[in-house]
Amino acid sequence: xxxxxxxxxxxxxxxxxxxxxxxxxxxxxxxxxxxxxxxxxxxxxxxxxxxxxxxxxxxxxxxxxxxxxxxxxxxxxxxxxxxxxxxxxxxxxxxxxxxxxxxxxxxxxxxxxxxxxxxxxxxxxxxxxxxxxxxxxxxxxxxxxxxxxxxxxxxxxxxxxxxxxxxxxxxxxxxxxxxxxxxxxxxxxxxxxxxxxxxxxxxxxxxxxxxxxxxxxxxxxxxxxxxxxxxxxxxxxxxxxxxxxxxxxxxxxxxxxxxxxxxxxxxxxxxxxxxxxxxxxxxxxxxxxxxxxxxxxxxxxxx
Numbered sequence: 001x002x003x004x005x006x007x008x009x010x011x012x013x014x015x016x017x018x019x020x021x022x023x024x025x026x027x028x029x030x031x032x033x034x035x036x037x038x039x040x041x042x043x044x045x046x047x048x049x050x051x052x053x054x055x056x057x058x059x060x061x062x063x064x065x066x067x068x069x070x071x072x073x074x075x076x077x078x079x080x081x082x083x084x085x086x087x088x089x090x091x092x093x094x095x096x097x098x099x100x101x102x103x104x105x106x107x108x109x110x111x112x113x114x115x116x117x118x119x120x121x122x123x124x125x126x127x128x129x130x131x132x133x134x135x136x137x138x139x140x141x142x143x144x145x146x147x148x149x150x151x152x153x154x155x156x157x158x159x160x161x162x163x164x165x166x167x168x169x170x171x172x173x174x175x176x177x178x179x180x181x182x183x184x185x186x187x188x189x190x191x192x193x194x195x196x197x198x199x200x201x202x203x204x205x206x207x208x209x210x211x212x213x214x215x216x217x218x219x220x221x222x223x224x225x226x227x228x229x230x231x232x233x234x235x236x237x238x239x240x241x242x243x244x245x246x247x248x249x250x251x252x253x254x255x256x257x258x259x260x261x262x263x264x265x266x267x268x269x270x271x272x273x274x275x276x277x278x279x280x281x282x283x284x285x286x287x288x289x290x291x292x293x294x295x296x297x298x299x300x301x302x303x
Contacts, residue, residue, distance in 0.1 A: 002046035011123035043134035100244030109223035126269025145260035155207035161278035256298035
């Protein structure tokens with residue numbers, strides 16, 4: 001039972017100024033997610049599911065079609081909308097902000113029945129990360145409640161052009177995740193890395209901290225746990241129009257409740273992404289360097 005790749009592509013990329021998940025950065029207008037799908041195919045994933053929105057679905061599907069990938073992997077699409085809510089719940093008046101990454105992930109429940117990995121559409125994770133993830137997911141067979149993530153060093157995931165948000169991880173002696181704390185507005189300031197809390201106070205943070213870049217591996221039982229906990233999240237945040245249901249929040253819940261474990265996998269993969277428009281030239285340069293090293297063909301889908 002080969003694993004599935006779930007790609008979170010519903011974000012409109014307001015900071016970047018466009019549908020960044022559709023921005024061509026390769027020699028033949030390949031997007032970052034093209035390289036993600038390519039690496040997933042090489043690692044043995046059999047299906048990719050895109051989480052998108054109806055307001056750009058036609059444009060997205062016209063680009064990222066099964067034909068684009070030479071039918072080397074099954075392709076499906078699911079939709080994250082504000083009104084994608086459990087029965088009995090409605091969108092609070094004034095709510096505009098999406099419900100968050102774990103809410104987006106939940107949209108995959110309707111089509112995923114195998115172990116699966118979840119990624120951001122605009123992040124480049126590296127071929128080794130997909131292989132490590134696939135090896136772990138393939139080892140699960142029909143087991144449940146044994147999840148995983150690929151960890152990266154914080155210092156290797158910062159942007160030179162603005163702050164970022166990261167899930168800061170701590171692990172036990174067996175390499176299992178103990179906790180993951182979402183920190184926002186992380187940036188380098190002089191010789192140190194800081195983050196800014198909700199009250200606007202700055203705090204130093206170790207640049208060698210292991211962070212989550214939203215490359216997680218789950219089994220389908222995670223969907224049911226998420227759906228149940230999302231109801232509690234909605235009840236607890238009725239008056240908060242900006243509250244989001246993040247993957248780290250849900251992961252912490254299943255770990256703290258003893259429901260599941262999450263192995264933190266390591267690899268030599270290097271992460272990079274386009275958080276801001278100014279990041280793009282560096283990403284293009286890094287892709288071209290990987291092509292020059294023979295890691296990828298110049299024309300990704302020509303064969």
